[in-house]
Amino acid sequence: MTRRLSLARLLPMLAGGLLLSATLPALAQEGTAPVPPDLTDENVVGVMTKAVDEVIRPGYRAFHASAGALAKATDAFCAAPSAETRQAVDTAFRQAVAEWGRIEIVRIGPVLDDNRFERILFYPDRKSTGLKQVQALLQKQDPADADAATMGARSVAIQGFGALEFALYGTGADALMTGPESFRCRYAAAVASHIEKTAGQLVAAWDAPDGVQQHWKHPGPQNPVFRTGREAMTALLGILVHGAEAVRDQRIETFYRHGGIARPKSALFWRSGNTWVSIGANIEGLRALFDTSGMAGLIDPSFVSIGGNIDFVLKALARVTPTIDTDIEKAVSTPEEQQKIAFLLVNSRDLIERLNGEYGTAMGLGAGFSFADGD
Amino acid sequence: MRAAGRPSGAIERRAFLRMAGVGFVAALAPRPSFALSRTDAVFASGYRDRDGTFGIAVLAEDGTVIDRTPLPARSHGMAFSPLTGHLVAFARRPGTFALVIDRTGSAEPVTIAAAEDRHFFGHGCFSPDGRLLYASENDFDNRRGVIGLYDARDGYRRIGEYQTYGIGTHDLSVSDDGKLLIAANGGIETHPDFGRTKLNLDHMEPSLALIDAATGALVERHALPEKLRQLSTRHIDLDDKGRIWFACQYEGPRNDLPPLVGHFGKGEDLTFLSLPAETTIGLANYVGAIAVNRSEGLVGLTSPNGGRFVVLEAESGRIIRDDALTDAAGIAAAPHGFAVSSYDGRFAGRREPVAWDQHIAKLLANH
Numbered sequence: 001m002t003r004r005l006s007l008a009r010l011l012p013m014l015a016g017g018l019l020l021s022a023t024l025p026a027l028a029q030e031g032t033a034p035v036p037p038d039l040t041d042e043n044v045v046g047v048m049t050k051a052v053d054e055v056i057r058p059g060y061r062a063f064h065a066s067a068g069a070l071a072k073a074t075d076a077f078c079a080a081p082s083a084e085t086r087q088a089v090d091t092a093f094r095q096a097v098a099e100w101g102r103i104e105i106v107r108i109g110p111v112l113d114d115n116r117f118e119r120i121l122f123y124p125d126r127k128s129t130g131l132k133q134v135q136a137l138l139q140k141q142d143p144a145d146a147d148a149a150t151m152g153a154r155s156v157a158i159q160g161f162g163a164l165e166f167a168l169y170g171t172g173a174d175a176l177m178t179g180p181e182s183f184r185c186r187y188a189a190a191v192a193s194h195i196e197k198t199a200g201q202l203v204a205a206w207d208a209p210d211g212v213q214q215h216w217k218h219p220g221p222q223n224p225v226f227r228t229g230r231e232a233m234t235a236l237l238g239i240l241v242h243g244a245e246a247v248r249d250q251r252i253e254t255f256y257r258h259g260g261i262a263r264p265k266s267a268l269f270w271r272s273g274n275t276w277v278s279i280g281a282n283i284e285g286l287r288a289l290f291d292t293s294g295m296a297g298l299i300d301p302s303f304v305s306i307g308g309n310i311d312f313v314l315k316a317l318a319r320v321t322p323t324i325d326t327d328i329e330k331a332v333s334t335p336e337e338q339q340k341i342a343f344l345l346v347n348s349r350d351l352i353e354r355l356n357g358e359y360g361t362a363m364g365l366g367a368g369f370s371f372a373d374g375d
Numbered sequence: 376m377r378a379a380g381r382p383s384g385a386i387e388r389r390a391f392l393r394m395a396g397v398g399f400v401a402a403l404a405p406r407p408s409f410a411l412s413r414t415d416a417v418f419a420s421g422y423r424d425r426d427g428t429f430g431i432a433v434l435a436e437d438g439t440v441i442d443r444t445p446l447p448a449r450s451h452g453m454a455f456s457p458l459t460g461h462l463v464a465f466a467r468r469p470g471t472f473a474l475v476i477d478r479t480g481s482a483e484p485v486t487i488a489a490a491e492d493r494h495f496f497g498h499g500c501f502s503p504d505g506r507l508l509y510a511s512e513n514d515f516d517n518r519r520g521v522i523g524l525y526d527a528r529d530g531y532r533r534i535g536e537y538q539t540y541g542i543g544t545h546d547l548s549v550s551d552d553g554k555l556l557i558a559a560n561g562g563i564e565t566h567p568d569f570g571r572t573k574l575n576l577d578h579m580e581p582s583l584a585l586i587d588a589a590t591g592a593l594v595e596r597h598a599l600p601e602k603l604r605q606l607s608t609r610h611i612d613l614d615d616k617g618r619i620w621f622a623c624q625y626e627g628p629r630n631d632l633p634p635l636v637g638h639f640g641k642g643e644d645l646t647f648l649s650l651p652a653e654t655t656i657g658l659a660n661y662v663g664a665i666a667v668n669r670s671e672g673l674v675g676l677t678s679p680n681g682g683r684f685v686v687l688e689a690e691s692g693r694i695i696r697d698d699a700l701t702d703a704a705g706i707a708a709a710p711h712g713f714a715v716s717s718y719d720g721r722f723a724g725r726r727e728p729v730a731w732d733q734h735i736a737k738l739l740a741n742h
Contacts (some may be wrong), residue, residue, distance in 0.1 A: 112577075147406060221630065231680075375545070
């Protein structure tokens with residue numbers, strides 16, 4: 001059976017029912033329950049090792065490299081503003097946004113230490129705290145604010161992608177082209193450099209041989225992170241469920257709810273036109289983790305369609321996302337684009353249910369993973 | 376998640392039936408009607424149905440579902456007033472609704488929307504006279520817990536708020552005389568913009584606070600010692616001596632063996648119980664719910680993470696039961712021992728095709 005669904009076939013579907021799952025095969029053994037796997041050292045270590053060594057660590061390395069390229073491109077642009085150097089900054093910014101988007105789905109581990117996540121991306125910012133602080137420092141033009149070395153001690157709202165995007169694409173960014181080494185450009189370069197530094201800390205934390213990677217790969221009684229294979233698999237599934245929830249709740253519904261009032265200027269990266277780059281990268285990251293880790297291979301073989309259907313929904317989400325208008329004002333006000341966004345909302349909800357309910361249950365992780373998600 | 380107003384312990388079955396109304400009982404199917412006629416205890420619990428919808432169910436002592444009320448989203452803890460028959464289901468954090476169900480059937484359910492810049496933390500309680508509903512809430516932009524005050528006689532209008540003198544407030548209870556509010560400040564910072572992500576695990580600030588119910592003034596605040604700063608004080612219940620039992624969830628290294636349960640009273644320091652290592656390991660450093668059976672002097676603990684159900688003697692701290700119970704969820708005092716539920720649908724030996732949520736509220740128990 002082929003599950004490939006072309007956009008040409010998908011769009012008529014959008015006009016009708018939005019929920020993709022109507023086209024998916026039913027569970028193989030409908031009416032019976034999957035037998036939860038025995039989570040042995042061997043099979044859990046295998047999945048966790050692939051997740052860590054083939055997705056998470058390479059993901060942080062790619063993010064670090066892209067952040068380094070962005071810092072370099074921004075420096076070059078500041079030194080000699082031109083159409084070419086500006087283009088290089090735009091490309092590097094988009095690439096860094098995409099690489100961060102792929103790995104930011106990992107909302108546990110070293111990224112939560114020392115507020116690193118918020119340092120890299122302070123969003124949503126409902127009260128425009130970051131915007132106000134960045135506007136104020138651009139007005140003040142204090143050289144100390146453009147010092148990458150001391151940025152870590154400042155408000156997290158001025159340290160990450162949101163602040164950098166405003167400096168490069170926000171109101172007044174045209175001034176960046178007027179001459180070399182402007183304060184605004186030096187501030188942007190300092191932020192880019194600080195993002196690179198934070199990314200480097202994440203790479204170092206995950207690459208330390210006896211650190212978090214070891215803890216993730218080898219659960220056990222003396223392990224400070226995961227005592228059992230079940231705990232490790234719960235955390236891995238948690239990345240997927242929370243990542244899918246974040247796409248829907250924190251990245252789309254912050255600016256668009258079908259039938260609700262649209263707030264295009266609340267969208268992440270609307271100024272640079274990278275909203276869908278970021279969301280698409282989130283989805284790619286989820287798919288890479290699900291597919292590469294081999295976690296679907298742990299469940300009852302009679303219910304193999306559970307994994308196939310999750311991958312199918314992820315693929316469809318990944319295919320539609322980059323086709324949506326990068327101009328968010330247009331995207332939220334054009335019926336055809338609205339339908340695509342609605343498609344993302346409906347099917348990300350379906351994805352969450354499939355991960356949470358179907359996969360979680362098949363793994364024996366409770367009646368639905370997030371049901372046992374603490375409190 | 377506990378009933379307020381305990382002068383007579385809990386209401387009797389006849390009182391419950393009277394409160395529930397003739398129409399309610401007559402409308403029941405034979406099985407729940409029979410179960411209700413025989414039960415010595417009535418409970419409530421949130422659930423997730425097979426189709427992914429949520430609700431709150433009333434159950435007999437044997438786990439028979441007596442009736443169900445749908446909810447717009449997942450709930451967590453509950454508050455019940457035996458004097459008014461009002462049962463409140465609080466949305467799970469960072470939820471923005473609480474639903475008031477009138478068990479007397481004389482009024483339609485009332486939905487309480489969270490105030491602007493606040494969300495519910497999932498727990499609350501009634502004043503003993505049933506006039507005030509106290510809800511644990513998050514003032515997320517100012518990273519502090521608050522207690523929302525709602526007037527039960529005026530459509531649950533929010534009439535004010537108190538501080539909890541901590542962050543990450545979770546469970547909330549009230550002393551039997553109604554004079555003290557007890558807040559379990561888990562110490563974990565969350566913000567609705569970041570979903571359920573715990574934002575400050577490297578600098579948590581857990582505490583337990585006693586608050587003057589009349590003025591909102593701080594009476595006592597017990598911060599956990601530095602070595603236990605990653606021990607989140609989450610759930611509480613009171614014993615017959617007015618001692619406050621608290622249960623914790625540990626966010627520190629998984630191979631630590633922290634204390635998970637303790638008690639204190641007004642004017643007393645925190646006392647942690649020294650549980651056997653195998654019990655702490657069995658609880659997986661995570662107690663999901665706690666309940667005190669006052670008449671039997673017992674304290675019950677459940678851990679979904681560890682799949683464990685533990686009972687200890689309140690007076691001595693001696694473990695008298697330590698059982699494996701996969702997906703152990705809620706716990707409440709029963710006429711004898713405890714009613715315990717599970718995520719996989721078990722409740723007092725009966726299994727329903729639902730996932731029972733983390734807490735059970737006791738609506739009736741004849742002791």
